[in-house]
Amino acid sequence: MVFLAFFVFDLFQIKKVPTNTLIFEFLFFIVVIVFFLFQRMNDIVSIPISSTISFWIAVGLLIYFSGNFFNILLTKLSLDPKIRAQSGMIYMIVTISKNILLCLALLGSEKNEITDENIPFPNDEGFQKLDISNN
Amino acid sequence: MFLLEADTTGISRLMFLGTLGMLTLAIGIIVFVIFHQRKVIRYQLQMKKLEEEKQQILLNASIRFQEEERQRIAADLHDDAGPLLATARLYLNENLVNQEKAQQLQSIYSAKQIIDDAILLIRNISHSLMPPTLKNFGLESATTDMFQKISGSGTLNASARFHDYRDRLKVDQELLIFRVIQELINNIMKHSNAGFIHLTQNAANNKIYLRIHHDGKGIVQAEFDKLNHNANGLGLKNIASRIKVLKGRIFFEIDPSQTYYKITLEIPREPIA
Numbered sequence: 001m002v003f004l005a006f007f008v009f010d011l012f013q014i015k016k017v018p019t020n021t022l023i024f025e026f027l028f029f030i031v032v033i034v035f036f037l038f039q040r041m042n043d044i045v046s047i048p049i050s051s052t053i054s055f056w057i058a059v060g061l062l063i064y065f066s067g068n069f070f071n072i073l074l075t076k077l078s079l080d081p082k083i084r085a086q087s088g089m090i091y092m093i094v095t096i097s098k099n100i101l102l103c104l105a106l107l108g109s110e111k112n113e114i115t116d117e118n119i120p121f122p123n124d125e126g127f128q129k130l131d132i133s134n135n
Numbered sequence: 136m137f138l139l140e141a142d143t144t145g146i147s148r149l150m151f152l153g154t155l156g157m158l159t160l161a162i163g164i165i166v167f168v169i170f171h172q173r174k175v176i177r178y179q180l181q182m183k184k185l186e187e188e189k190q191q192i193l194l195n196a197s198i199r200f201q202e203e204e205r206q207r208i209a210a211d212l213h214d215d216a217g218p219l220l221a222t223a224r225l226y227l228n229e230n231l232v233n234q235e236k237a238q239q240l241q242s243i244y245s246a247k248q249i250i251d252d253a254i255l256l257i258r259n260i261s262h263s264l265m266p267p268t269l270k271n272f273g274l275e276s277a278t279t280d281m282f283q284k285i286s287g288s289g290t291l292n293a294s295a296r297f298h299d300y301r302d303r304l305k306v307d308q309e310l311l312i313f314r315v316i317q318e319l320i321n322n323i324m325k326h327s328n329a330g331f332i333h334l335t336q337n338a339a340n341n342k343i344y345l346r347i348h349h350d351g352k353g354i355v356q357a358e359f360d361k362l363n364h365n366a367n368g369l370g371l372k373n374i375a376s377r378i379k380v381l382k383g384r385i386f387f388e389i390d391p392s393q394t395y396y397k398i399t400l401e402i403p404r405e406p407i408a
Contacts, residue, residue, distance in 0.1 A: 034164055041172045045179050049172045059165050066161040070153030080143045083150070090154050 022072050026065045033062045053105050060101030067094030189364065193379065196372030203369075208260060215256050223249040266313070274309040275300045278316060278334065285320065285332070292331040293320075299338040305405050311377045312345070312402060315385075318370050319347055319398055327351025327396075338404070345400040353396025359387045 037058055040049055049055045068091060075087040226246035230239050269277035275297040285293040303309065316334070323329050329351025337344045354362070362371050378385050383402040390397060 030161075037164065037168045041168045041175075044172065045175055048169070048176065050169050055168075062161045062165065063158065066157040067154055069157050070150050074146055074150045074153070078143055078146050080146075083143060083146055086147055086150060090150070094154075094158075 023069075026069050026072060029065045030062065030069070033058050033065070037062070051108075053108060056101055056105030056108070060098045060105065063101065064094055064098035067097070192364070193372055193376040196369050197376050200369055200373050208264070211256070211260050216253050216260075219249050219253040219256065223253070265310070269309060269313050270306065273300075273303045274313055275336070277309075277313055281317070281320070282332070282334065285324070291324070291329060293333070294331075295334040295336075297336040300336055300343075302404075304343070304402075308381060308402070308405055311381050312343075312400070315374050315377050315381075315400065316345065316347070318374050322370055323347070323349050323351060323353075327353055341404045343400075343402045343404055345402070347398045348390075348395050350395045353389065353398075354387050355389055355396075356387045359385075 037055070040052070040055060040058075044052065071087050071090050071094075075083065223246040226242040226249065229242045233239060233242070266277050266280075268280050279295045279297070282293040282295040285291065304312070320332060323332055327349060329349040331348075331350055333348045335346050335348075337346075359371065363375050374385065378400070381402050383400060385401075386397075386399045388397050388399070389395075
C-alpha cells in the first residue's frame with residue numbers, strides 16, 4: 001500500500017521531485033537488510049556468519065542499496081553531463097561490487113549449522129531385528 | 136529547494152561524499168556484525184569448555200567414589216569376614232583331629248557363633264549398599280529410620296517429617312535421593328557441629344521438595360559452587376552429580392536470622408510406572 005501511494009505520488013509529481021518510490025524503496029531495503037543481518041547475528045552461534053551464503057547475499061544487496069542511495073537522490077537534480085557521468089560511474093562500481101559478492105556467495109559452499117535434524121545418527125535397522133523373547 | 140539551487144560542483148561533491156558515507160556506514164555495520172558474532176561464538180565455546188570441564192570433574196568424582204566404595208567393601212570383607220570364616224574353619228578342623236564328643240560340641244558351638252557373626256557382618260555390608268527399608272518401604276521410612284538411629288545415638292537431635300509422600304517415586308530415584316540425604320547428613324555431622332537436624336518434605340507442581348535445617352556451621356550456595364568446582368571435596372561432587380541425574384536442583388542458604396542453615400532439594404517427580 002505504501003509503495004502504491006508513493007507510486008501515485010510519483011506519477012503526479014514526476015517533474016518536480018522524481019524517484020520518491022525508489023528512495024523509499026532503497027531506504028526500506030537498507031533497513032530490512034540491516035535487520036536481517038542483526039537477526040542472523042543473534043541466531044547463528046555455532047558457525048561464523050561470514051561462512052553462510054545468505055550473509056554475503058545480504059552484504060551484496062546492502063552495498064548496492066546504500067551505494068546507490070545518494071545517486072538516486074541527487075542524479076535527477078542536474079542534467080549536467082559531468083554529474084551524469086559521475087552518477088554512472090558510481091552506479092557501475094556499486095553494481096559490479098554487488099554482482100561480484102553475489103557470484104562469490106552463490107559459488108561458495110555453506111557449512112551446515114549443526115542442529116538436531118542434521119546430526120548423522122546411525123541406521124538402527126539392526127536393532128529392529130533383535131528379538132528379546134528368543135533370547 | 137537547497138538541493139535544486141545547488142550548483143553542479145556542489146551536487147557532485149554531495150553525491151560523492153554521500154555515497155562514500157553510506158558505503159562506510161554499510162561496511163561498518165557488516166564489520167560489526169562479523170566481529171560481534173565471532174565474539175558470541177568465542178563466548179559460547181568458552182561456556183561449552185567450562186561445562187565440559189565441570190562434567191569431567193563430576194565424572195572423575197563419581198569414578199573415584201565408586202573405587203573408594205569398592206575398596207571399603209573389599210576391606211570390610213577382607214579384614215572382618217575373612218578372619219571370622221578362617222577361625223570358624225579352624226574350629227571345624229579341630230573336630231576332625233579331636234574325637235572327644237564334649238570338645239567337638241564345644242568347637243561346633245564356637246564355629247556356629249563365629250558364622251553367625253560373619254552372617255551379621257555380611258548383612259551389614261549388604262544393608263550399607265542398599266538399605267532394605269528403602270527397597271521395601273520407600274524413602275519416607277528409610278529416611279525416618281535413619282534419623283531415628285542418629286537421634287538414638289544421643290549425640291544430636293534429628294527428626295524427619297514427610298508431609299506429602301503418598302505416591303512413591305521410582306526405586307532408582309529414591310535411592311539417589313536417599314544417598315544425597317545421607318551424604319548431607321554425614322557432612323553436617325562431620326563438619327558443622329550441629330545440635331539439631333530437621334528434615335521436612337513437601338510436594339508441589341509435580342516436584343518434591345526436601346529441606347534440611349541445622350544449627351551448625353553450614354555453607355551457602357556460593358561456597359557450594361566453589362567447592363564443587365574445586366578438585367577436592369568428593370562428597371559435594373557426588374551430591375551434585377546425583378542431583379544432575381535426578382534433573383533436580385539444590386540450594387544452600389542461611390536463614391535471615393543467621394541462626395540456622397537450610398539445604399533445599401527440588402526433585403521433579405517421576406512416579407512408579
